[in-house]
């Protein structure tokens with residue numbers, strides 16, 4: 001019987017998604033590299049294979065239900081789903097002036113897309129011995145931190161993106177509650193401000209640090225945490 005842990009990462013062709021594929025692959029997991037552009041996913045897989053990792057490119061646009069369903073057709077077993085794909089369209093825009101179109105774009109990928117992918121793959125995760133869902137959220141979606149005038153998050157002007165991550169947190173709590181008593185865990189992670197091309201770049205953390213909490217959750221033995229929001233320093237307030 002093949003005991004290899006099989007992991008699907010959305011948005012894994014670059015940024016933190018690629019780093020997760022690399023680190024989890026090097027730890028022996030079989031990686032399904034989800035990418036909306038198949039050629040980019042195949043290029044990532046070629047690099048992973050060169051590093052000795054077993055990986056397969058899967059075309060997966062999280063905003064396209066047919067693409068998600070087609071992706072599932074090529075996967076028969078899945079232990080871990082990492083909902084990593086994300087965008088931030090609204091920058092430095094006051095909430096009073098934010099376009100609804102920008103908010104909708106953020107929500108389509110970060111929230112509705114994440115839910116669609118999770119619902120489609122949940123049957124496979126339920127069939128696994130210990131399914132894990134890890135939602136890449138952000139501390140900027142923390143209502144507690146955003147309402148604290150002493151934090152930088154209070155001053156940040158990206159309320160569409162921020163709300164989409166608050167919504168991801170709520171989905172994490174509710175799905176974890178629904179799955180209580182089953183082997184499937186559901187957790188949200190804050191990577192911190194990470195130096196990828198996301199949001200114009202310039203983050204103060206390396207991708208290696210940014211993915212470290214997710215790698216912990218994806219590799220720890222007998223994970224019992226569920227319904228949590230955490231980063232490398234511990235629990236993040238909702």
Ligand SMILES: NC(=O)c1ccc[n+]([C@@H]2O[C@H](COP(=O)([O-])OP(=O)(O)OC[C@H]3O[C@@H](n4cnc5c(N)ncnc54)[C@H](OP(=O)(O)O)[C@@H]3O)[C@@H](O)[C@H]2O)c1
Nearest residue numbers: 011014015016036061062084085086138192193194196198
């Ligand atoms: N970087 C940070 O400081 C930071 C902080 C907190 C949270 N996060 C979160 O961390 C996650 C990864 O961010 P990152 O910094 O690695 O960003 P990134 O380098 O910009 O990578 C984003 C990934 O998401 C993919 N993506 C975008 N729209 C998609 C769609 N519709 N379907 C499938 N994939 C899609 C992109 O694919 P393409 O190559 O096709 O564009 C890319 O692979 C995101 O959820 C983000 O919100 C980032």
